[in-house]
Amino acid sequence: MRLIGILVIVFIAAPLVIVVPMSFSDARSLQFPPPGYWLGYYRAYFSDMNWLLPTWNSILIATATTVLTMALVVPATFALVRHRFAGKSFADLMMLMPLAVPHIVMAVGYYSFLGDLRLVHTHFGVVLAHTCLSVPIAFLVLSANLKGFDRNLERAAQSLGASPVQTFIHVTLPILRPGLLISALFAFIQSFDETVVAIFISGRNAETLPRKMFDSIRQEADPVIAVISTLLFLAVLVALVAPFAWRGLRSRLAESAPRSASPAGQ
Amino acid sequence: MGATISRLSEKPNLWPWLLLAPLAIYLAIFFLVPLIDVAIMSFTEPRLSIANYQKVLTGALYQKVFLNTFMTAALVTLACLCVGYPLAYLMNASKPRTAMLILLLVTMSFWTSFLVRTYAWMVLLGNNGPIVAFLRAVGFETPPQLLFTRFSSTLAMVHILAPYMIMNIYSVMRKIDPVLIRSAESLGARGFSLFRHVYLPLTAPGIANGCVLVFVICLGFYVTPVLLGSPREQMIAGLIGHQIEEFLAFGMGSAMAMVLLAITLAILAIYHRRFGLDKLWG
Amino acid sequence: MHQYLQLNGITKTYGDFTALKKVDLTIEKGEFVTFLGPSGSGKTTTLMIIAGFEKATAGDVLVEGKSLSGLAPHERNIGIVFQNYALFPHKTAVENVYFPLQMRGVRRGEGLKKADEMLALVGLGGFGKRYPKELSGGQQQRVALARALVFEPSLLLLDEPLGALDKNLREQMQIEIKRIQRALGVTTIFVTHDQSEAMSMSDRIVVFEKGEIQQAATPLEIYHKPQTRFVAGFIGESNLVPARIGDAAANQAESTALGICDYAPTESAVTDGQDVTLLIRPEHIRLSRNPIEGRKNVRMQVETIVNYGDNALVIGKVGDLQMRVRVLGADVVIIKEGEECCISWQPEAVFVVPR
Numbered sequence: 001m002r003l004i005g006i007l008v009i010v011f012i013a014a015p016l017v018i019v020v021p022m023s024f025s026d027a028r029s030l031q032f033p034p035p036g037y038w039l040g041y042y043r044a045y046f047s048d049m050n051w052l053l054p055t056w057n058s059i060l061i062a063t064a065t066t067v068l069t070m071a072l073v074v075p076a077t078f079a080l081v082r083h084r085f086a087g088k089s090f091a092d093l094m095m096l097m098p099l100a101v102p103h104i105v106m107a108v109g110y111y112s113f114l115g116d117l118r119l120v121h122t123h124f125g126v127v128l129a130h131t132c133l134s135v136p137i138a139f140l141v142l143s144a145n146l147k148g149f150d151r152n153l154e155r156a157a158q159s160l161g162a163s164p165v166q167t168f169i170h171v172t173l174p175i176l177r178p179g180l181l182i183s184a185l186f187a188f189i190q191s192f193d194e195t196v197v198a199i200f201i202s203g204r205n206a207e208t209l210p211r212k213m214f215d216s217i218r219q220e221a222d223p224v225i226a227v228i229s230t231l232l233f234l235a236v237l238v239a240l241v242a243p244f245a246w247r248g249l250r251s252r253l254a255e256s257a258p259r260s261a262s263p264a265g266q
Numbered sequence: 267m268g269a270t271i272s273r274l275s276e277k278p279n280l281w282p283w284l285l286l287a288p289l290a291i292y293l294a295i296f297f298l299v300p301l302i303d304v305a306i307m308s309f310t311e312p313r314l315s316i317a318n319y320q321k322v323l324t325g326a327l328y329q330k331v332f333l334n335t336f337m338t339a340a341l342v343t344l345a346c347l348c349v350g351y352p353l354a355y356l357m358n359a360s361k362p363r364t365a366m367l368i369l370l371l372v373t374m375s376f377w378t379s380f381l382v383r384t385y386a387w388m389v390l391l392g393n394n395g396p397i398v399a400f401l402r403a404v405g406f407e408t409p410p411q412l413l414f415t416r417f418s419s420t421l422a423m424v425h426i427l428a429p430y431m432i433m434n435i436y437s438v439m440r441k442i443d444p445v446l447i448r449s450a451e452s453l454g455a456r457g458f459s460l461f462r463h464v465y466l467p468l469t470a471p472g473i474a475n476g477c478v479l480v481f482v483i484c485l486g487f488y489v490t491p492v493l494l495g496s497p498r499e500q501m502i503a504g505l506i507g508h509q510i511e512e513f514l515a516f517g518m519g520s521a522m523a524m525v526l527l528a529i530t531l532a533i534l535a536i537y538h539r540r541f542g543l544d545k546l547w548g
Numbered sequence: 549m550h551q552y553l554q555l556n557g558i559t560k561t562y563g564d565f566t567a568l569k570k571v572d573l574t575i576e577k578g579e580f581v582t583f584l585g586p587s588g589s590g591k592t593t594t595l596m597i598i599a600g601f602e603k604a605t606a607g608d609v610l611v612e613g614k615s616l617s618g619l620a621p622h623e624r625n626i627g628i629v630f631q632n633y634a635l636f637p638h639k640t641a642v643e644n645v646y647f648p649l650q651m652r653g654v655r656r657g658e659g660l661k662k663a664d665e666m667l668a669l670v671g672l673g674g675f676g677k678r679y680p681k682e683l684s685g686g687q688q689q690r691v692a693l694a695r696a697l698v699f700e701p702s703l704l705l706l707d708e709p710l711g712a713l714d715k716n717l718r719e720q721m722q723i724e725i726k727r728i729q730r731a732l733g734v735t736t737i738f739v740t741h742d743q744s745e746a747m748s749m750s751d752r753i754v755v756f757e758k759g760e761i762q763q764a765a766t767p768l769e770i771y772h773k774p775q776t777r778f779v780a781g782f783i784g785e786s787n788l789v790p791a792r793i794g795d796a797a798a799n800q801a802e803s804t805a806l807g808i809c810d811y812a813p814t815e816s817a818v819t820d821g822q823d824v825t826l827l828i829r830p831e832h833i834r835l836s837r838n839p840i841e842g843r844k845n846v847r848m849q850v851e852t853i854v855n856y857g858d859n860a861l862v863i864g865k866v867g868d869l870q871m872r873v874r875v876l877g878a879d880v881v882i883i884k885e886g887e888e889c890c891i892s893w894q895p896e897a898v899f900v901v902p903r
Contacts, residue, residue, distance in 0.1 A: 005356035008349050008428075009368065012375050015386030015425060018396075022389055032395050072289040079285035091286065096543055098297055100534050102486025104503040105523040108510060109300030112307060132297040135289065140547055155601055156634035158621040160648035161699065167622075170647070174638045193379045196488045196503075200510070213381045217493050221388065229382040236377045240370065 019233060022226035045227045054212035055228075058192055061123055061208060065130040065191035066184050072131070073138045073187075074180070080139075081146040099136040103196035106133070111200045121203025129197050134187040141186050145179025185239075301527075304520045311517030318521035328505075328522070335501040338420060338491075339484035345424045346480045347473065350431030354472075357432075358439040369436075376429035384490050387422040388413065391494075419495035423484060430483070431476035438472030471541070478537050479546060482530055502526050551613075552577040552735055553598075553703060558607035560593055560759075567593045568759045570607070575737070575752075580729055582746040583739045585756030586782070591739050594756070595705050598737070600624050611702055622651075627696030627734075631708045633688045635680040641691045642667060642676030648699040666694040670728060686717045693725065697732060704729070704736040710745060722749055743783050747771070755779050773899060775816075780827045780901045787833075787871050788901070789826040793818050799895070801826060805869035806846055810895035816902040825901040830874040832897035835862060836890050837882060843892035848873075850887050866891070 018032060023041060025034030045051050080092060098106075110129045111120065119125030153175065157167040173180075195210040202208050209228070216222045308318055322328045353372075357365045375383070389395055391412040401409040412418055442465075450464045488503035495501070500508065502522060509519040537546060553575040560568040568590045575581050583591035596602040598609055600621035609616045616624055627648075635644050645663035646656070654662070667676055670690040680688055689709060696704060706725070710718045726749050729736050740746055746753050747767045754764040755778070763775045774780035781788055791803035796818050801809050803826065811826060818824060839845035848864040848871055855877070862873040862883070873891055883889045 001352060001356065004352040008353045008356075009371065011349065011425065012353075012428065013371055015383050015390060016371075016375055016378060018389055019382060019386050027394075032389050032392075072292055075285035076289040079282035083282035085282050088282075091290070093538075093543060094290075094293065096547070098293070099547060100482075100531060100543070101301065102503065102523075102526055102530055104486055104488045104506050105304060105527050106297075106300065107488075108307075108506060108516070108519050108523045109304045111510065112516065113300035113303045128296050132293065135293065136547075140544075150632065150634065152630045152632060152634040153636060155599075155621070156628065156630060156695075157636075157647070158601075159599055159624075159626055159628040160695065161622050161625070161651035162647075163620075163622050166651060170650075171636055175636070177638075189377070193381075195381060199488075200507075210379065210381055213379075213385070214489060214493070217381070217385055217388065221385075225382075225385050226389075229379075229385055232379055232382055233374075236374055240374060240377065 016233065019226050019229040022223065023230040025223060025226070027223070041223050041227045045224045048224070051212065051224060051228070054207045054209045057123065057202070057206055058209040061126050061130060061206070062188045062191040064123070064127045065134055066188045068127060068131045069134040069138050069187040070180070070184050073135055073142060073183070077139055077142045077146055081143050095139045096136045098132050103133070103194070107197045107200040110197055114201055120201050121205045123206045126198060126202050126206050126208065127191075129201060130191040130194055133194060133197070134190045137190050138183045138187040141183040142179055145176060145183070149176065304523050304527075307516050308520035308524045309517075311515075311520065318517045319525075321518065322521045322525055331500055331502055331505050332525075334499055335485060338416070338423075338501060339481050342420055342423045342427060342484045343477050343481045345420070346428045346431040347477060349424065349428050350435055350476060351469075351473070354432050354435040354439050357436055358442075372429050372432050375425075376433070380426045380489065383426050384422055384493050387418065387425065387494060391418050391421075414494065415496050416499050419491045419493075422490050422494050423487060426490060427480045427483060430479050434476035434479065435469055435472040438469050438475075442468050474537075474541070475546060478533065482533055485530055486526060551575075552579075552611065554608075554610040554613075555594070555598075556608045556610065558594065558597060558604045558609070560590075560597065560602065561605045566759055568597075568604075571759075571761055573754060573761065573764060575735060577735055578733045580726070580736045580738065580749060580751045582750040582753045583737060583756055584741065584743060584746040584753050584782075586741055589756040590759040591754075591756045592707060593759075595707055595737065595739050598703070599626055599628055599705055625699070625701050626703045626705060627699070627701035628705045628707065629689075629692045629696050629709045631711055633680075633692040633709075635688055635691055635695075637680055640677050640679055641672065641683065644680070644691055645676075645695045645698050648695065652699060663694070663698060666698040667691070669731070670694045671724070685713050686721060689713065689721060690724070693728065697728070697734065701734065704734045706736065706738045708739055708741070710740070710742075718745075725749065747783075755782065757782075773815075774827065774901055777825050777901050780825065780899075785830050785872060785874070787828045787830060789828065789869065791824055791826045793820055793822045793824060793900075796820050796822075801898075801900070803869075805867040806844075809844060809898060811898040811900050812896045814900045814902075816900070818900060818902065827899040827901050828893060828897055830861070830872040833871070833873045833891050833893050835873050835875050835883065836892065839890050840892045843894055844898075845890055845892040847888055848891045850883055850885055850889055853883075853885055864889075864891075 021034060021037075022032060024037045024039065025032075026036040026038045026040060027034050076095070080088065080095070106129070110125075114120040114122075114125040114129070117125070119128065149172075153171055154167050157171040158164070162170060193210060194208075195214055198208040198211045199214055202211050213225055213228065216225055309316065311318070353368070357368045360368070391397055393413070397412065398409045446468075447460070447464060450460055455463055486503050487501065488507060491501045492504045492507065495504070503526070506519045506522045506526070509515040509522070534543060534546070537543065551574045553573075555571050555573040558568055558571040559566070571590070571594060583594060585591045593602060597604045598616075600616065600619060604617075635641075636647065639647065642660055642663045645666050646654075646659045649659035649662060650656070664673075664676055667673060667690075670693050672687060672690050672694070675683065675687060675691075680691070683691065692709070709725075710721055713721060722745060725738075738746075738749060750767055752764060753767055753770050755762040755770065757778045763770060763779045765773075765775075770779060770783055774783060777788065780786050789803050789806060789809075791801040791806075791809065794800045794802040794808060799811050799813055801811055801824065803809055806826075809826065834840065834843070835848075846866050848866050850862055850864040852863045854861040854863070858877050860875050860877055862875060864871055864873070871891065
């Protein structure tokens, strides 16, 4: 059992580990282990508009998608978690549907639909499509958070003299903040990583990074991909480890400093 | 309990509808209409008929692709289970620190863009890659072609989808009370019978969850089979993309998409009746 | 009597289910009143109606003669301590206590100072900068109390606030809450299902059952003169004997198991032939080998003896009737399980429960 486990760990870890040395390789094509090391492909990435533009497009599209998704999902989640009404279970189900439909099916639909609207190959078109795909993910995260929210906190606030609006601003929102942030982060990543729909509808104008990577892998297997992979990998690592590091740092600070520090900065 | 019913919900009111309306309208326009578009195109392109479906359902090429897709999805699901179950078990049985590290690795793999992971397999399995080099070193004069075969795409898909399986099974396993296992042991269950009568039934929901998820994602998988697979052994998603991109055959592409959608939804509907769809991604 | 808080015919229905039936109650200023009852008896619903989180189907709540019915919860000026404390996790203890002042437009500096003073009053001086999760259950409880009191509410409502604490802490907090309540003189309603808590803390106990008030009286009255069978059974240990009034003038009742039985003079009007319940507290019964002169004696078959060290509970049968007797630990050696013995009491120990 142990041996199988270790083999599985190697199987999972190997592809993740291999891209980092590849990005420093000086070989012209896929060769591992690399014959030599240099930073050339990093320079290539950061000076090539063919790579930087899609990166920028992706950031732009993912950001807009996140904003639009949250604007739609936050009120809807409150309605679905906090209220009971006829057709609620159907609405719950509909929220998840974009997750159930294979992306290739949506890609065909968007290709034709956005084409009719003259939105194909535009940033706006990609944002509209990505928002649909991000909705269920943001909803799942946020509704789990909202279900765990203790309504007595809001009751307490009201009994203490806070109007419904004040309650929302001073109590509901700050307590839900981590859930909202994670929900937004998931929406962002969903859009940033989404490949299939982007391949079909982003065109050259709104080309996203995954689309560019896909084309590049398909055509020439440009080693710059290893650089991007390493950078993306690093971003994930930071995102995963940062909360732990931050918590550790904070508790260490809290231990070393007396409890006189102003709580205003929290 | 009466105390938990909010004052607002006692009388029917417009609040929930008002809050829900923007998203409902948005999804209706930008999610449902495109889907309906696909349905319409499958019947009207190039002209109004059911010819597309006849071709998709009876044509030898398409049948082969559907069969190939199903076989691959089943194989990937099985492989994910074989890979995921032991690892989940190992995580559950090891010290919190070790379990934490493995979980970090799995999560990291999960969050790494699957294009990155697909690319990594390209490197690993490539003709200048370490596996071929290893095979040469142990005496294969002409190592077999690994890349751009069914093997490479299946392997990469297993790698990409295994985290779904591992996380699903692990989350169920972690909830099993160790006292339950100990009491089963005290009642005489050991080895395989302990696994068969105690562990397996208790982890079944996680297995079902993981398998449905992996299978369904695999059915519609586009990127990895296209990049790593053999052009002669396409899967449905790849063929749909091919029809649209190469031939602009929207009718055929749409008809295939509808069949793929129908199969996917049928599987999810069965799951929904049994467990509830919200559990699948929860 | 100064009627500070008045509940006038409060009724609450959910569809076909009636949670509260015409609840009438008046509470004096500064009084500590406990709502006691099993879960689902309507005590929490009544509390939520007073606080404004639930709307009564019928009836009205008045404070100093003014109706609260048109006011939203945040306009009622009522302090509440919830069962799970409901402290804001993103605010420190002192910020929690400052919150109601902040909502009332008190400036931060002044408000925090007042909050600090309030924390000191509940015995948490110096803990202000901690977050709720850095405080123990008892400390969180005190913060919740300080927060509910700092804005000088017209009424303090406590919804089973001690339920989550362990036994020792609970007793300590009972004394603490009582002390603070006396010091501030705030009119208080305390909801609990724990009768000993109700006994030890209250000026008055209101017993709820099935959405109705069974009895509202001082703890001693509730214990010694329960007005309904439910109250007699719910409060303390009891032997409830079905009987019929034989001779109301002579204070005599008849019971199948006990025969003719004298009872203590009762204030409630009973008539000959009326079916009643007789209440005899286990600690008022004496156990002996032989009958004792001047007391009502019956023979009991001893079935079970539960020893608690300082005292013991003897359970036995008088005919078909099960009886419970509390005896001092030293006395229990005189009998064994399965033996027959004599139990006796004085007429004053027998109370007629009218309903």
